[in-house]
Amino acid sequence: EVQLLESGxxxxxxxxxxxxxxxxxxxxxxxxxxxxxxxxxxxxLEWVSAIGSSGGSTYYADSVKDRFSISRDNSKNxxxxxxxxxxxxxxxxxxxxxxxxxxxxxxxxxxWGQGTLVTVSS
Amino acid sequence: EIVLTQSPGxxxxxxxxxxxxxxxxxxxxxxxxxxxxxxxxxxxxxxxIYGASSRATGIPDRFSGSGSGTDFTLTIGRLEPEDFAxxxxxxxxxxGPGTKVDIK
Numbered sequence: 184e185v186q187l188l189e190s191g192x193x194x195x196x197x198x199x200x201x202x203x204x205x206x207x208x209x210x211x212x213x214x215x216x217x218x219x220x221x222x223x224x225x226x227x228l229e230w231v232s233a234i235g236s237s238g239g240s241t242y243y244a245d246s247v248k249d250r251f252s253i254s255r256d257n258s259k260n261x262x263x264x265x266x267x268x269x270x271x272x273x274x275x276x277x278x279x280x281x282x283x284x285x286x287x288x289x290x291x292x293x294x295w296g297q298g299t300l301v302t303v304s305s
Numbered sequence: 306e307i308v309l310t311q312s313p314g315x316x317x318x319x320x321x322x323x324x325x326x327x328x329x330x331x332x333x334x335x336x337x338x339x340x341x342x343x344x345x346x347x348x349x350x351x352x353x354i355y356g357a358s359s360r361a362t363g364i365p366d367r368f369s370g371s372g373s374g375t376d377f378t379l380t381i382g383r384l385e386p387e388d389f390a391x392x393x394x395x396x397x398x399x400x401g402p403g404t405k406v407d408i409k
Binding site: 218228229230242244278289290291292293297 | 337338340342344349350351352355356361362393395396397398399400401402403
C-alpha cells in the first residue's frame with residue numbers, strides 16, 4: 184500500500200528555516216518525479232518544487248526559487264524540502280505528492296500525504 | 306507560463322443535479338498532463354481525472370472529463386452528498402484556482 188507521511192512542520196519566525204520530510208512506503212521514490220505542493224490557509228493549491236526520477240534534476244516555483252531546496256535519500260525512501268529565509272506568506276500546509284506514472288513530470292498526483300503545517304510568525 | 310482559469314468560482318446545486326466545471330488554459334496544453342482533483346475541508350486533494358478524461362482508481366462513473374487544447378470540462382452526472390467539495394484542475398505543475406461546489 185502506497186503511503187506518504189510528512190513531518191517537520193511547526194512555528195518559525197520570519198527569516199528562519201525548517202526541513203520537511205516525506206517518508207514514502209509501498210513504492211520507490213527514485214522512480215518518480217516527486218513534488219511538494221502547498222496550500223495557504225483558505226487558499227488554493229500551489230506547486231512548490233519537484234525532483235527528477237533520475238539524476239536528481241530539481242524544479243522550483245518562482246515564488247520559492249533560491250530559498251527552498253528539494254532533495255531525496257533513496258536509501259531511506261524519503262523526500263525532503265529545506266525551506267530557508269521563511270516569510271509570513273510561506274505559511275501553509277505542505278504536502279508531498281506522487282505522480283501516477285513514474286519517470287516523467289506529468290503532474291497527475293495519485294497519492295498525497297496528509298500534510299504538515301508550517302506557520303511563519305513572530 | 307501557463308495560467309489556468311476555472312469557472313464558475315462557486316456552483317450552488319442540489320443533490321441529484323448535474324454539475325459542469327470549466328478549466329481554461331492560457332495556451333494550448335497536452336491532454337496527457339490535465340488532471341482534476343477533489344478536495345474536502347481538512348483533507349488532502351484526491352485525484353479524480355487524469356489525462357483529461359480517464360477516471361482515477363475508485364472514482365465513480367458519474368465523474369467524467371473532456372476537452373482538449375485550451376478548454377477542459379469536469380462533469381458530475383448526479384451530485385451525491387459526498388461530492389460537495391472544491392475541485393481543482395492541474396496542468397503539469399500549475400493548478401487552477403478551484404471551483405467550489407456547495408449545497409444549494
